[in-house]
Amino acid sequence: MSTMRPSRSRFTVQLLALTALTMTLCTGTRVQNAAASPYEDGSGLALRSGATLAPPKILDLGSDPVGISRVVGNRDGAERRTDTNTEVTYELQAAVLFAKDSGRLSDSARSRIAAIAREIEQRAATRVRVTGFTDNLGSSVHGDILSTQRADAVRDVLTDDLRSEAVTFETHGFGERRPVASNATEASRRENRRVEISFVCRAPSPSV
Known part of the structure; x- marks a missing residue:
C-alpha cells in the first residue's frame, strides 16, 4: 500500500x-x-500574498557633473584635449612649445596658445590653471624650476591675449612628479614633458 x-x-x-x-x-x-x-x-x-514589488529605479547616467565626455588627440600625440561637463583641459607636449631644456616659447607656440585664449574667452571662463611637468632626467630641483618657468611663460601669453581682469590664473610646476608615462623610454619621457591648460567653462562650446 x-x-x-x-x-x-x-x-x-x-x-x-x-x-x-x-x-x-x-x-x-x-x-x-x-x-x-x-x-x-x-x-x-x-x-x-498581497505584497507588491517596488517600482524600478531608473539611473540617470547623464547627470554626472564631472564625467569625461570626450578626449581628442592629434596623430602624433603632441596635443590632447579632454572635455568634461564643466572643464576643458589642453595637454601640450613641451616639444611643441619649447626648445630642449628651455623655458622660452617658440613663435609657433604663441599662435597655438592664442587659439586657446580665444576659446577661454568664448567659454566665458574666469579661472585658468596652467601646470608644467618634466621627465625624470636631471635633478628634481632642475625639473621643478623648468616646469614652473614653462607654466609661467604660457600664462604670460594667455594674459596678454585675454587682457581681462575677470580671468584669474593659477600656475604650478610639478617637475617629474605626476608622470603620465613610465619614463623608461624617450617616447614615454616625451609624453611626460608637457604643459596643461585647464579652465572651467561658463558658456557652451560654440560648436554645439
Missing part, C-alpha cells in the same frame, strides 16, 4: 504556521498572515 506524501505547498504552509506559533510563544508577539501562501512570479522569488 503506497503512502501519499503531502504536497510541497501544504508543507510550506505548515512550516510557516509552526514558525508563527513559536514566535508567539517566545516573544508574545502575534505574527499576522505568517501562514499566508506565497506567490511565485516564475523567477524563483516568492512574495507574500
